[in-house]
Amino acid sequence: MRRLFTLATLVVAGCATAPEPPQPQQPVAITPSPHVRGDLIGMTAGELVQRLGTPALQIREGSSLKLQFRGSRCILDAYLYPPASGAGAERVTYVDARLRSGADTDQAGCVAALEGA
Numbered sequence: 001m002r003r004l005f006t007l008a009t010l011v012v013a014g015c016a017t018a019p020e021p022p023q024p025q026q027p028v029a030i031t032p033s034p035h036v037r038g039d040l041i042g043m044t045a046g047e048l049v050q051r052l053g054t055p056a057l058q059i060r061e062g063s064s065l066k067l068q069f070r071g072s073r074c075i076l077d078a079y080l081y082p083p084a085s086g087a088g089a090e091r092v093t094y095v096d097a098r099l100r101s102g103a104d105t106d107q108a109g110c111v112a113a114l115e116g117a
Contacts, residue, residue, distance in 0.1 A: 040078060040111065044089045048078055052114045065090050074099055074110035 040048070048067055049055065057068035065080040076097045080090035097110035 040092050040095050043078075043092045045080060046089075048092065052076070052111070063090075069114050071110070071114045073113040074105050076107070076110050076114060 043051070045065060045067060048069075052069045055067040056070040057066075059066040059068075063082050067078045067080065069076045069078070074097055076095065078092045079094040079096075081093050082088065082090050095107060097105050097107040099105045
């Protein structure tokens with residue numbers, strides 16, 4: 001009886017379909033907010049300081065520069081890199097905004113809050 005049960009289990013298991021391999025996920029295109037990223041992208045450190053005030057933190061790593069601006073509502077990090085040619089001032093290539101708790105926030109709102117501070 002045991003052999004019959006084992007044999008029946010194997011036969012039923014053989015009829016099962018193989019699980020489908022997971023499909024590769026398509027990359028999600030993230031479109032930058034044209035208001036904020038367009039406004040800050042390409043700015044020099046001097047232009048950022050004129051617009052947002054003195055940064056709370058400046059970190060230089062190799063040829064790149066990170067400027068951090070802090071307000072009562074949010075924190076904004078701007079990442080500046082030199083042009084590909086190597087000649088010229090570093091310019092903002094990426095901007096990140098978050099609440100003081102660390103949660104992501106709207107960049108446009110953060111920039112507006114920092115400009116008003």
